[in-house]
Amino acid sequence: MSSSNRAWQIPQPGNISHNLKLVNTDRPTTESLGKSELLIEVAAVGINPHDYKVVEMGGVSRTMVSYPRSPGLDYSGRVLAIGRKINDVAVGDRVFGRMDPARPGSLAEHIVVPHEGVTVLPEGLSLLHVGGAATAALAAYQSIAPYVKPGDRVFLNGGSGGVGTFAIQIAKALGCHATVSCSTAKVPLCEDLGADEVIDYRATSVMDRLRAAGKVFSLIADYVGGSPADLFAGCNDLLVSRPRKGHFIYVGGGTNAEAGFGMWAGTALPSFLGGSKFKWETQITKNSPEDLARIAEWMREGRVRVVVDSVFGFEEVPAAFGRLKERHASGKIIISVRPDEEKSEDPSFGGL
Numbered sequence: 309m310s311s312s313n314r315a316w317q318i319p320q321p322g323n324i325s326h327n328l329k330l331v332n333t334d335r336p337t338t339e340s341l342g343k344s345e346l347l348i349e350v351a352a353v354g355i356n357p358h359d360y361k362v363v364e365m366g367g368v369s370r371t372m373v374s375y376p377r378s379p380g381l382d383y384s385g386r387v388l389a390i391g392r393k394i395n396d397v398a399v400g401d402r403v404f405g406r407m408d409p410a411r412p413g414s415l416a417e418h419i420v421v422p423h424e425g426v427t428v429l430p431e432g433l434s435l436l437h438v439g440g441a442a443t444a445a446l447a448a449y450q451s452i453a454p455y456v457k458p459g460d461r462v463f464l465n466g467g468s469g470g471v472g473t474f475a476i477q478i479a480k481a482l483g484c485h486a487t488v489s490c491s492t493a494k495v496p497l498c499e500d501l502g503a504d505e506v507i508d509y510r511a512t513s514v515m516d517r518l519r520a521a522g523k524v525f526s527l528i529a530d531y532v533g534g535s536p537a538d539l540f541a542g543c544n545d546l547l548v549s550r551p552r553k554g555h556f557i558y559v560g561g562g563t564n565a566e567a568g569f570g571m572w573a574g575t576a577l578p579s580f581l582g583g584s585k586f587k588w589e590t591q592i593t594k595n596s597p598e599d600l601a602r603i604a605e606w607m608r609e610g611r612v613r614v615v616v617d618s619v620f621g622f623e624e625v626p627a628a629f630g631r632l633k634e635r636h637a638s639g640k641i642i643i644s645v646r647p648d649e650e651k652s653e654d655p656s657f658g659g660l
């Protein structure tokens with residue numbers, strides 16, 4: 309087998325779609341593995357906003373990351389080799405997972421991944437689809453599960469995106485009543501995923517609808533970002549205070565001044581001056597083998613599925629990022645790295 313390894317790289321800060329280059333790099337070797345690392349031959353990759361936001365910050369990004377930089381966190385594929393401390397994953401296993409955000413690079417044919425970000429794929433599930441699961445599913449799970457119990461009502465702002473489509477299904481799997489927002493065209497999708505109430509933000513005021521329900525929500529999770537100030541400011545009218553105080557979780561990742569001011573005003577001002585009685589909590593998604601295993605089990609049971617917006621070939625990665633940056637995707641955008649894996653169980657796949 310060739311020692312080369314095709315990988316997408318960004319040589320310098322700037323627009324990711326214009327700067328991405330497909331290059332030949334050295335293929336990782338078994339000898340290079342750490343004791344808790346795995347060597348994966350990649351089948352598919354899901355792309356996320358994290359993959360381009362830092363590099364598009366311009367020169368300041370050099371203070372945070374080094375170049376050339378290989379993007380990509382999510383992946384699926386087969387295990388080629390394992391570190392000596394790993395005993396729950398075997399060579400040949402079909403797996404999916406998430407790289408360390410500080411060491412991305414899943415947009416390649418072969419990658420080395422940390423053990424804490426990988427789980428074995430249940431039989432019968434598509435490697436292509438689960439390639440886009442880990443980051444969005446973990447973000448959804450970790451923004452909901454710690455804060456709710458069965459029977460709680462939750463509001464999910466942005467139900468049709470990569471994280472939101474998982475959030476609806478996970479909220480229902482946890483026994484919650486889920487109210488979500490989306491555009492007119494995405495209402496059927498959110499209903500199909502199990503949302504109990506869908507608010508079309510193009511047809512009505514989301515805040516008016518929520519206030520009409522009263523202080524009934526145990527959790528508000530914002531997956532949109534950008535300008536969530538109004539939503540956070542309304543928490544006093546929406547979140548329960550007893551017997552457990554409700555939570556506002558921000559997963560959107562927006563960076564504009566309005567969002568920053570909304571967070572400051574809501575947390576720094578007293579409630580009689582427009583401040584919130586509730587904390588602004590920002591979700592930082594973490595790799596967790598336990599969380600990934602639970603998500604995989606729900607997938608096996610058919611309770612959670614990957615909603616796929618579109619699939620691009622490995623040579624089409626710049627176009628895939630163009631689609632992602634439009635911010636209109638319904639579900640995940642997937643890169644097919646090894647299309648023949650979806651057609652058959654090739655016995656030569658993963659040969660060392």
